[in-house]
Amino acid sequence: MSPRRVVVVGSSGAVGRELLALLAARGVPPDRVVALRRRAADGAVPLDGFPFAPDDLALFCAGAEVSRREVPRALAAGARVIDLSSAFRRDETVPLVVPEVNGDALDGADRLVAGPNCTATLLCVALAPLERAFGLERVVVATYQAVSGAGARAIDELRRQTRAALDDAPLRPEVFPEPIAFNVFSHESALDPATGRNDEEEKVIRETRRLLGRPDLPIACTCMRVPVERAHTEAVDVTLRRPASEDEVRAVLGAAPGISLVDDRAAARFPTPRLAGGRDDVLVGRIRRSTGDPAGIQLVVCGDQLRKGAATNALAIMDRWPPAAPPADAPGPPA
Amino acid sequence: MSPRRVVVVGSSGAVGRELLALLAARGVPPDRVVALRRRAADGAVPLDGFPFAPDDLALFCAGAEVSRREVPRALAAGARVIDLSSAFRRDETVPLVVPEVNGDALDGADRLVAGPNCTATLLCVALAPLERAFGLERVVVATYQAVSGAGARAIDELRRQTRAALDDAPLRPEVFPEPIAFNVFSHESALDPATGRNDEEEKVIRETRRLLGRPDLPIACTCMRVPVERAHTEAVDVTLRRPASEDEVRAVLGAAPGISLVDDRAAARFPTPRLAGGRDDVLVGRIRRSTGDPAGIQLVVCGDQLRKGAATNALAIMDRWPPAAPPADAPGPPA
Numbered sequence A, B: 001m002s003p004r005r006v007v008v009v010g011s012s013g014a015v016g017r018e019l020l021a022l023l024a025a026r027g028v029p030p031d032r033v034v035a036l037r038r039r040a041a042d043g044a045v046p047l048d049g050f051p052f053a054p055d056d057l058a059l060f061c062a063g064a065e066v067s068r069r070e071v072p073r074a075l076a077a078g079a080r081v082i083d084l085s086s087a088f089r090r091d092e093t094v095p096l097v098v099p100e101v102n103g104d105a106l107d108g109a110d111r112l113v114a115g116p117n118c119t120a121t122l123l124c125v126a127l128a129p130l131e132r133a134f135g136l137e138r139v140v141v142a143t144y145q146a147v148s149g150a151g152a153r154a155i156d157e158l159r160r161q162t163r164a165a166l167d168d169a170p171l172r173p174e175v176f177p178e179p180i181a182f183n184v185f186s187h188e189s190a191l192d193p194a195t196g197r198n199d200e201e202e203k204v205i206r207e208t209r210r211l212l213g214r215p216d217l218p219i220a221c222t223c224m225r226v227p228v229e230r231a232h233t234e235a236v237d238v239t240l241r242r243p244a245s246e247d248e249v250r251a252v253l254g255a256a257p258g259i260s261l262v263d264d265r266a267a268a269r270f271p272t273p274r275l276a277g278g279r280d281d282v283l284v285g286r287i288r289r290s291t292g293d294p295a296g297i298q299l300v301v302c303g304d305q306l307r308k309g310a311a312t313n314a315l316a317i318m319d320r321w322p323p324a325a326p327p328a329d330a331p332g333p334p335a
Helices: A014-025 A064-076 A099-106 A118-133 A152-166 A199-212 A246-254 A307-320 B014-025 B064-076 B099-106 B118-133 B152-166 B199-212 B246-254 B307-320
Strands: A005-009 A033-037 A056-060 A080-083 A112-114 A136-145 A219-225 A231-240 A259-261 A282-289 A296-304 B005-009 B033-037 B056-060 B080-083 B112-114 B136-145 B219-225 B231-240 B259-261 B282-289 B296-304
Touching: A005 A014, A005 A064, A014 A033, A014 A152, A014 A307, A056 A064, A056 A307, A064 A080, A080 A307, A099 A118, A099 A199, A099 A307, A118 A136, A118 A199, A118 A231, A118 A246, A118 A259, A118 A282, A118 A296, A118 A307, A136 A199, A136 B136, A136 B219, A152 B152, A199 A219, A219 B136, A219 B231, A219 B296, A231 B219, A246 A259, A246 A282, A246 A296, A296 A307, A296 B219, B005 B014, B005 B064, B014 B033, B014 B152, B014 B307, B056 B064, B056 B307, B064 B080, B080 B307, B099 B118, B099 B199, B099 B307, B118 B136, B118 B199, B118 B231, B118 B246, B118 B259, B118 B282, B118 B296, B118 B307, B136 B199, B199 B219, B246 B259, B246 B282, B246 B296, B296 B307
Parallel strands: A005 A033, A005 A056, A056 A080, A080 A112, A136 A219, A259 A282, B005 B033, B005 B056, B056 B080, B080 B112, B136 B219, B259 B282
Antiparallel strands: A136 A231, A231 A296, A282 A296, B136 B231, B231 B296, B282 B296
């Protein structure tokens, strides 16, 4: 689709800034991009009362609360919305889309599409080709998540606190409940006291099942934060339905859209957050059989949380979204 | 056993320094502790030509090469040896021991015992009670390994490189092949080109099977380095033979030796490397069911790699090791 204007809601956040940079890099003319934030600053317009228009495409990345309040207003004004918050991800009437995984879901999409959680997005880009080729029986994933998922302030906290740790000064956690400098901790999202899962794990499980169209897929997930700025790493163990050789798996993943294989055993070159940072694809490597299980395959997946995990996926949805059908009473295209 | 002298071979390394500190903290008189290193310095004696004596207990932590060369000499002199390197771990005639896991193996131990790989040690302290109570069907583990496992120089590299990264200066990796500052990478040990597993993963798999007495246990393992100084974290997914409730699992782990539960959902307090650093026990928490699998249980395990992963375990072996049987022609104890 080619909207008249692209409206970025939440332009001062970590994802918003990425979106503006990617739109500029694509050569979208500045007068077709509107940056909205809470208060006018740096060329951005205040969100409050902003007149959305039909033919606008609004990209929401200002958090679930803003989305719940403002997305209905944008839709009522006739705009299309790609919402990157969690506000609508559990609404079965709103397509949840990673184009490489379930792009077909966009064919029926009306005016609102949700972009998934970043960790689920990266995981599904790697899992979808395996599900198509061999079927998935079970997935176990442990994450090494960058702080950028908690926003720009979290990146500042990592840097500030690390400097303090090196100087033996007090660490003073503000954004995160635990010190992040030289530490690892369970993801800080709210924890369900009944299941023991945190909200991030819950999202990965639920959204992966939805994206893959496998509502009962067994997924065991542990989400952890590590002192890394912006790319997530995931250690993935997959039990396939149909056992496949390592070479078959490598061929399937190597041919899959959105994936770059980084899997050089001789040079010990594999995905790392430093390699994945600033890239629009998902790095996949360390493809190998797991021990004692003929259908077990292991992978390491890395992706830039702000790019492929959020902004890049939003633009891929925009590109893939078919033009709106004309209203029933409007003249059709020339035959 | 109560040896005449405790001889620490490799006293200037990260584990050696821990051993000396732990022996001093126990009140072992300084004249009963001998520190050996390559060259005399800081009160240490040169290893080369050191006269080991019967009744010495030698703790080797100077790497596999030194152990292969010097352990036979210590044994020939009549000393007992606890070797913390990988030199003898694959020798089935040498007991590989974590006292909480397979302390019985010491009853038949003659003069040489091996301490396992640190990652395997921490893992097995958590797995052994589950194996005993419910049986293990399969284990999937992803590690978040501190740099201390690569020695004291690696800790220096982490600090030096992190400071450089904060100052936007070049990182210059020396100990590790990849930058460790604000990064995550697959464990740097040699990689088997056929299996794709690195040597650390191979050790975890092989030694866990040996410690648990389960030579065919399916274990899928991914070993990664994270920018953390000295405690390892492990995300563990276990399939039990006999499905158990979360409460049963928590009760079994809470009563197990060497484990402290850190599993407070209300306060979101779970194991972290910062909590585990400097402690002699293994922290276990985030005990929960995995999704879609009635026999699946998940845990997070943290332990100080230099303490419980190495030095503390060596001293626990020393404490548990029965006194040597008197020679056949010596008088027995009074009846």
